[in-house]
Amino acid sequence: MKAMASIAPVYQLANPTRFMALAARIVPWLAGLTVVLFAIGLYMAFFIAPPDYQQGETVRIMYIHVPAAWLAMMCYGVIAISSFGYLVFRHPMADVSAKAAAPIGAVFTALALITGSLWGKPMWGTYWVWDARLTSVLILFFLYLGLMALRNGVEDETLAGKLTAVMALVGTVILPIIKFSVDWWNTLHQPASVMRIGGPTIHPSILWPLLVMALAFTLLFVVLHLKAMGNEVLRRRVVALRMRAVQRAANLEPQGPAREAAE
Amino acid sequence: MSPFLALVRRDLALAFREGGAVGTTLGFYLMVVTMLPLGLGPDLNLLSRIAPGVLWVALLLAALLSLDRIFLNDYEEGALEVMALGPMPLELVAAAKSLAHWISTGIPLALITPALGLLLNLDIDAYGVLVLTMLAGTPAISFIGAIGGALTLGLRRGGLLLSLLVLPLYVPTLIFGISSVNAVLMGPGGFAASFLILCALSLASLVLAPIAAAAAIRMQLQ
Numbered sequence: 208m209k210a211m212a213s214i215a216p217v218y219q220l221a222n223p224t225r226f227m228a229l230a231a232r233i234v235p236w237l238a239g240l241t242v243v244l245f246a247i248g249l250y251m252a253f254f255i256a257p258p259d260y261q262q263g264e265t266v267r268i269m270y271i272h273v274p275a276a277w278l279a280m281m282c283y284g285v286i287a288i289s290s291f292g293y294l295v296f297r298h299p300m301a302d303v304s305a306k307a308a309a310p311i312g313a314v315f316t317a318l319a320l321i322t323g324s325l326w327g328k329p330m331w332g333t334y335w336v337w338d339a340r341l342t343s344v345l346i347l348f349f350l351y352l353g354l355m356a357l358r359n360g361v362e363d364e365t366l367a368g369k370l371t372a373v374m375a376l377v378g379t380v381i382l383p384i385i386k387f388s389v390d391w392w393n394t395l396h397q398p399a400s401v402m403r404i405g406g407p408t409i410h411p412s413i414l415w416p417l418l419v420m421a422l423a424f425t426l427l428f429v430v431l432h433l434k435a436m437g438n439e440v441l442r443r444r445v446v447a448l449r450m451r452a453v454q455r456a457a458n459l460e461p462q463g464p465a466r467e468a469a470e
Numbered sequence: 471m472s473p474f475l476a477l478v479r480r481d482l483a484l485a486f487r488e489g490g491a492v493g494t495t496l497g498f499y500l501m502v503v504t505m506l507p508l509g510l511g512p513d514l515n516l517l518s519r520i521a522p523g524v525l526w527v528a529l530l531l532a533a534l535l536s537l538d539r540i541f542l543n544d545y546e547e548g549a550l551e552v553m554a555l556g557p558m559p560l561e562l563v564a565a566a567k568s569l570a571h572w573i574s575t576g577i578p579l580a581l582i583t584p585a586l587g588l589l590l591n592l593d594i595d596a597y598g599v600l601v602l603t604m605l606a607g608t609p610a611i612s613f614i615g616a617i618g619g620a621l622t623l624g625l626r627r628g629g630l631l632l633s634l635l636v637l638p639l640y641v642p643t644l645i646f647g648i649s650s651v652n653a654v655l656m657g658p659g660g661f662a663a664s665f666l667i668l669c670a671l672s673l674a675s676l677v678l679a680p681i682a683a684a685a686a687i688r689m690q691l692q
Contacts, residue, residue: 342645349634353634353635357631360622360627360628360631361624361625366690369689370690373617373686373689374635381638
């Protein structure tokens with residue numbers, strides 16, 4: 208019974224109307240908080256955090272790069288969980304969540320790749336190396352594109368959602384490969400230094416701005432995701448209303464012999 | 471004869487008798503390998519260095535073009551629906567059809583590779599190991615490809631989308647296929663690790679991919 212009580216709110220959110228009401232109430236607050244956190248985080252990153260003794264000022268790229276890369280993976284996690292939920296419980300809101308998260312995830316992945324290559328040019332001497340971490344993140348980007356292309360390619364929207372969910376679950380194998388690529392292969396990309404057993408290995412003066420930025424990015428994702436889900440619900444309602452209008456118009460029109468007579 | 475084997479035999483018969491289904495794939499493989507030296511210039515040292523990679527990539531592309539053969543014809547003529555209604559689980563149907571695709575595409579492509587290796591001045595030591603890695607890696611290509619084929623069944627212009635969906639999933643197979651060849655060519659050790667991971671990829675896709683493919687087919691038959 209306790210378990211039932213704890214998942215009850217999730218069930219309530221599955222009702223699109225309730226979801227929309229709740230989203231409308233919390234999105235402005237979350238958006239405000241995101242702006243504040245970004246202001247604090249960027250200020251800390253650019254003015255308070257010290258330049259690295261080896262990397263100099265370029266270390267500041269990391270405050271965008273690392274959170275973007277985390278979010279790129281978290282976003283795929285959200286898609287995978289939503290897809291699983293959609294395939295098992297057949298609830299449309301899970302599909303809405305998976306659909307809304309895909310473009311956001313693609314943008315975060317692109318951001319991580321672009322900032323990474325901008326950092327790589329002065330540090331490694333090249334914009335791109337075929338390193339395991341870089342390659343696996345690039346594959347993640349292609350997976351996002353594939354998910355969006357598959358959804359666009361199938362005309363029936365319900366079927367598109369289901370097929371995309373299957374593809375998303377198949378693609379989940381990439382997540383552990385990305386996470387552990389720096390441990391499994393001896394790569395140019397540095398190994399995990401924040402989320403590791405035994406605590407972070409970076410100095411607090413760099414860690415704190417990074418964590419604030421990570422929180423800001425996460426909230427940004429939540430805001431964008433909730434907003435995109437709301438838009439998708441509205442879009443589906445418009446489609447449904449349009450279908451109903453067409454049907455009504457078809458019913459009102461004189462049919463058969465009467466119609467021929469009218470013409 | 472068990473229904474599984476019967477289905478494999480049927481698909482093989484269709485693949486080999488249907489005008490040039492296998493031949494076209496081999497022809498495409500040959501064409502890609504022929505085009506590359508024309509583009510890169512006939513420097514034999516360069517060609518021999520990149521030959522394993524070129525052959526693997528060309529094999530992937532050739533196999534990719536044949537993936538829609540796995541389910542599409544049966545889907546369009548309704549045979550797939552009959553199989554789905556039959557007593558054999560759809561997962562096994564998908565596995566049988568992927569297996570037939572491997573036998574009719576993966577094995578011929580791997581076996582013709584030495585002939586193409588001659589065109590690229592492939593190192594003589596590499597022939598055996600290259601064919602071995604291709605034989606070990608092509609099951610993953612057929613079985614993972616079956617997921618893509620199943621997902622894009624009902625689509626117009628599904629072929630392009632199929633490659634966009636499936637190629638990212640082929641990356642691990644390609645990487646470990648190449649790295650086990652390179653381990654033999656370049657230095658001592660490392661072959662076993664890469665080769666075993668390649669085999670693991672094939673075995674895992676053998677088990678998991680038919681489940682995903684069957685799920686995708688079921689959705690489209692409803």
